Amino acid sequence: MSALIDYTLHLADNTLILGQRNAEWCGHGPVLEQDIAITNISLDLIGQARSFYQYAAELKADGSTEDSLAYLRTERDFKNCLLVEQPNGDWAQTMLRQFLFSCYQFFLYQQLQHHTDTRVAAIAEKSLKEVRYHLRWSSEWVIRLGDGTEESHNRMLKAIDELWRYTGELFIPVAYETETGIKFTSLKEAGLNNIRIVFNEATLPVPENVYMQTGGKTGVHTEHLGFILTELQYVQRAYPGSEW
């Protein structure tokens, strides 16, 4: 049971933190339509986070709520992967982060929709429809920028250099993932294969022999997460129990 709670929180934290990061673009997108697009994706991700937090709260059955889990835990309790907490950088970096994560989510949720836990399976099945859309949209952006101008191509190269080191941890199961039944080998294979197809179209190289950072899934984060939580949790910390 405790492994299932931790895993559900991991899924929730992944989507909450990336949703929060994407929301930072609100009002700052390069053009209005893309500002709307990235915040729409943010909303989808936060919706998925709510579903997972609600379930985690029910499993914990200790008075936790979806809100207390999102607003009142500290960095070391958060189990999101390192990739989602990385800064937005420029549009290229945000697009690459979204693409890498959507690609991972797409193949992960395809497995999770057949999970033995029916609630996790239902959330995955529902979310997969949204993720499919995010993946297509972010893939097109990676191609548009990679195979665009010299400037946009160089920015994508810089983004890959910045983010690739955080992709390894996605495919290395931690203790609470070992009983999930996820086939990590085929997950990695499918994910990398899709990345290769898109990078090839985008005239971008798939990095090899990169040292991979790990730790996010067990609460050892980069310095960025603390700043995200400071902003995300401010109101509940300053005015405990406040409501809309």
Next chain:
Amino acid sequence: MKSSTIDKKALYTYLEEIKDPEVPVLSIIDLGIVRDIQLNDDELEVTITPTYTGCPAMDMIAAAIRVELSTLGFKKINIINSISPAWTTDWMSEEGKRKLKEYGIAPPNPKQQACSDRLFAPDEAVQCPLCNSFHTHRVSEFGSTACKALYQCDDCKEPFDYFKCH
């Protein structure tokens, strides 16, 4: 009116009164959000499903259902939020599609015609709700709410929302 004299079919008619707060021309029945109603004496169980996981209207809709049904005299109203099977635009009623078009929003195309995974796939042929032309183009895959995309008509030049297939 007494709750004991109401049958299931009548309840659907009452729920027709509840509109989607984001698209007020559509009722929650038109949208296919209400999946089931179970009636046992004075106890009522209504199963609803969200269009998108982040749909901010779900809490409002659940509250509106509660208010509407309690005025009919039901004391115990249980609202179940179910996400499987996942909502699809194919559950939208024909009546709903007609109302959407009249309101100026292009209704969703049938799912088998659209929802392609292919990258840079050609835009879906979406009919302009104003002049009925098929000469339209997609401005953005994302619109003012999660369920819509932005289009523009190349003939009458009108920009419009398309309730995208999901």
